[in-house]
Amino acid sequence: MKVAVTYSTKEGLEKEFAEFGGRQFSGEDEPPPTDFFAEGDSSATIDSVLQAISSLGHDLRGYEADADLCSRLRCDPPQLVFNMAEGLFGASRESYVPTLCEKLCIPYTGSDPLVLAVCLNKAKCKELLSFHGIATPKFVLVSEEMSLSALKKLRFPAIVKPNCEGSSKGVFNDSVVKDFESLRAKIENNFRQYSQAAIVEELILGREFTVATIGNGDGMEILPPVEICHSELPSGAWPIYSYEAKWIWDRPEKPLKIFDCPAKLSKPLKAKIEKLIRRTVSAMGIRDWCRTDIRLDSEGNPQVIEINPLPGILPNPEDNSCFPKAARSAGYSYPQMLGKIIDCAARRNGIK
Numbered sequence: 001m002k003v004a005v006t007y008s009t010k011e012g013l014e015k016e017f018a019e020f021g022g023r024q025f026s027g028e029d030e031p032p033p034t035d036f037f038a039e040g041d042s043s044a045t046i047d048s049v050l051q052a053i054s055s056l057g058h059d060l061r062g063y064e065a066d067a068d069l070c071s072r073l074r075c076d077p078p079q080l081v082f083n084m085a086e087g088l089f090g091a092s093r094e095s096y097v098p099t100l101c102e103k104l105c106i107p108y109t110g111s112d113p114l115v116l117a118v119c120l121n122k123a124k125c126k127e128l129l130s131f132h133g134i135a136t137p138k139f140v141l142v143s144e145e146m147s148l149s150a151l152k153k154l155r156f157p158a159i160v161k162p163n164c165e166g167s168s169k170g171v172f173n174d175s176v177v178k179d180f181e182s183l184r185a186k187i188e189n190n191f192r193q194y195s196q197a198a199i200v201e202e203l204i205l206g207r208e209f210t211v212a213t214i215g216n217g218d219g220m221e222i223l224p225p226v227e228i229c230h231s232e233l234p235s236g237a238w239p240i241y242s243y244e245a246k247w248i249w250d251r252p253e254k255p256l257k258i259f260d261c262p263a264k265l266s267k268p269l270k271a272k273i274e275k276l277i278r279r280t281v282s283a284m285g286i287r288d289w290c291r292t293d294i295r296l297d298s299e300g301n302p303q304v305i306e307i308n309p310l311p312g313i314l315p316n317p318e319d320n321s322c323f324p325k326a327a328r329s330a331g332y333s334y335p336q337m338l339g340k341i342i343d344c345a346a347r348r349n350g351i352k
Helices: 010-026 043-055 071-075 093-103 111-118 124-129 148-153 178-196 243-248 267-284 322-329 334-349
Strands: 001-009 060-066 080-083 139-142 158-162 197-203 208-214 226-228 288-298 304-307
Touching: 001 043, 043 060, 043 288, 060 071, 071 178, 080 093, 080 334, 093 111, 111 124, 111 267, 111 304, 124 139, 124 197, 124 267, 124 304, 124 334, 139 148, 148 178, 148 267, 158 178, 178 197, 208 267, 208 322, 208 334, 226 322, 267 288, 322 334
Parallel strands: 001 060, 001 080
Antiparallel strands: 139 197, 158 197, 208 226, 208 288, 288 304
């Protein structure tokens, strides 16, 4: 099959920022946050993806998801796009490639533009989950124009996050606050650093898992859950999977032994988690693949923290990328994992 892989490299995002960043940061004295390019993939990851998909026998080409992508796809349309592009600017940036594909009538892997945009918008995602009766921690969305009085109904500790970011961008160890003054300062810092609304969420402190899925409908496979073992974090750290935990404390040369996969679950808890995952995927309209973060509340019931329908897939086991980690635990090699996602999308689109 003729397959195009679309991606966002760190170098590509830095080039995009150099070309267009002045329009977003015009008049600002501060540089972009240190985690601004966190969602871009390394060239090593992109090369591994291309080699893995090529090894499955597909006729392959790879494209940076930049401003020239539309003309490239139009001039040489593939039968299927394998999309892993995150983008850089805007709350709907993850929808860029699927929107182009739909405009050009090219099938693609993964969820549609609306689902990607809603899942990146943490508040809208949680509103939709709540509508469907799916448990998620209490929250308040805070913009620069609104009064902070609405926050007084939340209980501490609370966690402050940029509303439309992934890869733990803007989620640091000090994002957890225990009083109103610290909360106010953290929200103001969010406005200054990320130029977007902040979501303030009650922090639940039970066990934390991330659960990967591949497939659609009754054929969807729930991969072995990955538990994030907070006891392995440095002394004094809050029990959250922060930017420091993901990118600073955990390094390939010195991996943080923070993960347990498959997670040790009782049969009743495993059943609860799987039921929650199936309800979540169905309610959100997620397709082909996804990774959902959940935590247990004080009564031991799972709640959805965030949904990532475009999860990271770093190939090196030492990088502790959770989707490939779960796939390896299920018995899939890296090429087999990618091939299964492609097969699911091809089948859904009626491609033989």
